[in-house]
Amino acid sequence: MDSNHTGEEEYEFLSEDPNFNVKPVMFSLIIGAFFAILNETLLNIALTTLMDEFSITAPIVQWMVTGFMLVMGILIPVSALMLQTFTTRQMFIGTMTVFTIGTVICAMAPNFGVLLTGRLIQAIGTGLLIPIIFNTFLLIFPPKRRGSIMGLIGLVIMFAPAIGPTLSGFIVEHLGWRFLFITVLPFAVFSILFGYKYLRNVGEITNPKPDILSILLSTVGFGGVVLGFSFAGEGEAGFLEPKVFSFILAGIISLIFFTFRQLKLEDPLLDVRVFKYPMFSIALVMFLIVMMSMFSSEIILPMYMQGPLALSAATAGLILLPGALLNGLMSPVMGKLFDKFGPRKLIIPAAAVLTATMFSLSLVSENTPIYLIIISYMFLMLSVSAIMMPAQTNGLNQLPKRLYPHGTAIMNTLQPVSGAIGVSVFISIMTNRKDTELQNMSNPTSESAIAQATVSGVELVYFVAFTVALVGFILSLFIKRAQPMDLADNTTS
Missing domain, CATH: 1.20.1250.20 (MFS general substrate transporter like domains)
Structure with a gap:
């Protein structure tokens, strides 16, 4: 100090x-x-x-x-x-x-x-x-x-x-x-x-005291996962590409060794004991679900709008702008509501809205009106603003002061990781569904066939996203207002 x-x-x-x-x-x-x-x-x-x-x-x-x-x-x-x-x-x-x-x-x-x-x-x-x-x-x-x-x-x-x-x-x-x-x-x-x-x-x-082995394991672990998932969309084989598979496998193995080593060290690089605090663990999963939903939508929706809906890149960007601005402007409001009402009254309704929005986007077609895309994305980003920061704040609130650096480091590390995973997984799902649909069409090179196959891929992506969001909604039911363990006699309310 x-x-x-x-x-x-x-x-x-x-x-x-x-x-x-x-x-x-x-x-x-x-x-x-x-x-x-x-x-x-x-x-x-x-x-x-x-x-x-x-x-x-x-x-x-x-x-x-x-x-x-x-x-x-x-x-x-x-x-x-x-x-x-x-x-x-x-x-x-x-x-x-x-x-x-x-x-x-x-x-x-x-x-x-x-x-x-x-x-x-x-x-x-x-x-x-x-x-x-x-x-x-x-x-x-x-x-x-x-x-x-x-x-x-x-x-x-x-x-x-x-x-x-x-x-x-x-x-x-x-x-x-x-x-x-x-x-x-x-x-x-x-x-x-x-x-x-x-x-x-x-x-x-x-x-x-810095532990060099922990730093090396962390570098290979997180770096391998990010690289592997980032490369997944480049080759035709996707996740079966040797380069992709090798990076992800090396990353996962390194992270497993990294975790066990942190539990043995007196001064761990990242203290994984933060996961014994239930509100932090729930918050982290909610955070990952929200980040994956947001990052993937920022990629999938423009592809859908510039493909089947035949809109320009500039128009697609403007369509997403109201939702993005709403998300930013509502974040301070959601923060004040969190202080006043606690996490449950914000996160549970928002998780329900996120789940419903993902389901509605799984019903898109080549004739979906633009205003419905704008409204859906605004609801998506509004629910993100009501979940992400309140969940993060509530999860970090439960940690004792000595774990603040570790809790913030873990959450912020998983932001680019979850973004890379979300984008690559959802693009892979969309591409595979699109290719499968085109193989079953009589004229797979026509614009109408490509548009129809792309819509099918987008529908599947958002149905998968709907199931993930549903998991988030179920988790939100277990959220309680957290109190720092070193300020509340080791209890949470």
């Missing part, structure tokens, strides 16, 4: 200390997070432009996305160790500096290799920044106020990616792709300077 605020017995949480100004801390972290997360989706629309600029193929340019997720999946597990080794200021300023260096490299890149290098350096900063924010806010705010604060984080995490494609399209068309990085640069520098002046240290430095 900051040397100026060592009276932990008097002030359990720093926001209750009248001498501690929490607003500059929040502003420093949120502005850095906004532009780091905005950067995740800012580049998506520019991928085609980069292919033309550098004369590269789609599988190569896709490394701008796959590589980003891979670095995050590898690095975030180490964040728990780093949060206990460096101060809040050191972590924030360090990660934002790394992110800024990567941004400068991208803006000046003379070729694709340099551009990809800068992008991966950006991913290092982004991957470490989110755990810093979660951990800091858990230490500053008491459980009764965390819903509102986590809702504010949700606004940043959801709103930034929502406006990313729209902003990216405007910048690329009128200014050129380099300005995607040049535009972010002054805000990143401002965040560093503001944080240097106003950010205060929270938490305690315990200097745990």
Whole structure:
């Protein structure tokens, strides 16, 4: 904890200390997070432009996305160790500096290799920044106020990616792709300077001894799973491709050894004992279901709209924009409602809405009106806002303080992992169903046959998503308001 605020017995949480100004801390972290997360989706629309600029193929340019997720999946597990080794200021300023260096490299890149290098350096900063924010806010705010604060984080995490494609399209068309990085640069520098002046240290430095074998197992484990699932959509054989199967198998085996090793270590890299807290475990499963539903829909629905519905990419993006904006804007509201009413009154109805929405999307056709797609996606994203942050907050609330870094690291590690799994699995389901349908048609190369087969694939994807969401709804019935175990005599209510 900051040397100026060592009276932990008097002030359990720093926001209750009248001498501690929490607003500059929040502003420093949120502005850095906004532009780091905005950067995740800012580049998506520019991928085609980069292919033309550098004369590269789609599988190569896709490394701008796959590589980003891979670095995050590898690095975030180490964040728990780093949060206990460096101060809040050191972590924030360090990660934002790394992110800024990567941004400068991208803006000046003379070729694709340099551009990809800068992008991966950006991913290092982004991957470490989110755990810093979660951990800091858990230490500053008491459980009764965390819903509102986590809702504010949700606004940043959801709103930034929502406006990313729209902003990216405007910048690329009128200014050129380099300005995607040049535009972010002054805000990143401002965040560093503001944080240097106003950010205060929270938490305690315990200097745990790093376990090299754990780091290696974590790297191979999470990296292998992300890579394997990311490669699944590239080959015709899908998950049966030797490369895909090998990466996933190596990742799973490494994660099994990693888990057993963490249980034996006095200072584990990721303390898997967080799973003995039931609200955290339920929250994590709910989080994975929501992330898979959201990430897959952001890929499947545009393919459906640009295929069978014959809409342009720009129109498809605009159709999804209201739902994405609604999700971001409702996150703070859901946070306040969580503080007032607890998790059950939010998460159970939202899980029911998510389940119903997935079922409704399994009934789409070539003649589905556009307004129904807009409404369905808005309901999807509204239910996500009512589940994701409240479930995360409730799950983390049950953990004792010493496990905050581990809980946040595990949840944030599984975000890119669940995204990669959700997208690859659902695209594989859709593609296989589409190919099967086309094989049974008399004229499989006609536009109408392809559209009909694609619709069949989308229907199956959302029926599978419906069954997954149904599991989430059943789990939501067991959610209770959690209290920190070290603040509530080891009980939960």
